[in-house]
Amino acid sequence: MNYQVLINKAEDYIENNLSKRIKLEDIADAVGLSQYHFHRIFHTHSKETIAQFITRIKMERSGIYLVVNKEISITEIAYRYGYCDASSYNKAFKKHYACSPSEYRNRKNIQVNE
Amino acid sequence: METPNITIEEIEMKVIYVRFRGSYVAFRKNATKLLNQLIDYAKKYDLIVEDWTKILIMYHDNPYITKDNDLRTSVAMMVPLDAKIDETEDITSMMIQGKYMVGHFHMSPKEYGEAWNMMYHEYLFKGNEKPRDTFPFEMYITEPPRKFSDKSYTDIYIPIE
Numbered sequence A: 001m002n003y004q005v006l007i008n009k010a011e012d013y014i015e016n017n018l019s020k021r022i023k024l025e026d027i028a029d030a031v032g033l034s035q036y037h038f039h040r041i042f043h044t045h046s047k048e049t050i051a052q053f054i055t056r057i058k059m060e061r062s063g064i065y066l067v068v069n070k071e072i073s074i075t076e077i078a079y080r081y082g083y084c085d086a087s088s089y090n091k092a093f094k095k096h097y098a099c100s101p102s103e104y105r106n107r108k109n110i111q112v113n114e
Numbered sequence B: 001m002e003t004p005n006i007t008i009e010e011i012e013m014k015v016i017y018v019r020f021r022g023s024y025v026a027f028r029k030n031a032t033k034l035l036n037q038l039i040d041y042a043k044k045y046d047l048i049v050e051d052w053t054k055i056l057i058m059y060h061d062n063p064y065i066t067k068d069n070d071l072r073t074s075v076a077m078m079v080p081l082d083a084k085i086d087e088t089e090d091i092t093s094m095m096i097q098g099k100y101m102v103g104h105f106h107m108s109p110k111e112y113g114e115a116w117n118m119m120y121h122e123y124l125f126k127g128n129e130k131p132r133d134t135f136p137f138e139m140y141i142t143e144p145p146r147k148f149s150d151k152s153y154t155d156i157y158i159p160i161e
Helices: A003-016 A024-031 A035-045 A050-068 A074-080 A086-097 A101-113 B024-044 B109-124
Strands: B005-021 B055-059 B072-079 B092-107 B137-140 B152-159
Touching: A003 A024, A003 A035, A003 A050, A003 B005, A003 B092, A024 A035, A024 A050, A035 A050, A050 A074, A050 A086, A050 A101, A074 A086, A074 A101, A086 A101, B005 B024, B024 B055, B024 B072, B092 B109, B109 B152
Parallel strands: none
Antiparallel strands: B005 B072, B005 B092, B055 B072, B055 B137, B092 B152, B137 B152
């Protein structure tokens, strides 16, 4: 299996498991490589580490989800994207977007309604 | 634009794909090359079923959220569910499953943007269906025309709960 196929398969695994706390060993298992070997391949052929990629995808996807599903609480969205509580989700969200999930939801609402 | 027929469908589909990373402008420049790569592979392994095989484009990221250089787009082809795929030549396989709202369009290439907007803003957000967090895709029912104003049949699949 070449590196591009491995990266695709890893991305597909992450897409299918966004609600879980995804570990390196789970992805390595899914693509049939050792953790060390997989981590090395991903890092060599991608501009992000696998952890950075997972966080970015979860932030981008949950960002869309919380704007589209306004009736769902931030706590529930945190669980849906594999965070154990709203606090750790808020922290990761603020680091990525420089604002809280609630502020992001309100700001995007304004943009949509303008 | 002609009003599309909208259906709700539960699907289970196996596809082979080549994934592109970069802006949609860069993707469009490379799309023919990627499609040819996929077709060559499918011919080599005898995966094309006449009058059944379809080509898809899968949009993995949202262009309003993801940076241009990080956008991932895949050119894919339906293959039989029992097809054995040798993933050795940059070609990956995956299953696409679940419930979708499908817009059946008869449109020209210049109307694609309007069709996508219509699917989300007129049919999904104003309807009773809830969006599901996975990628949407286009399926080409007839070959897209070479002329920008000529029409072909294209289905747009939006994942729903």
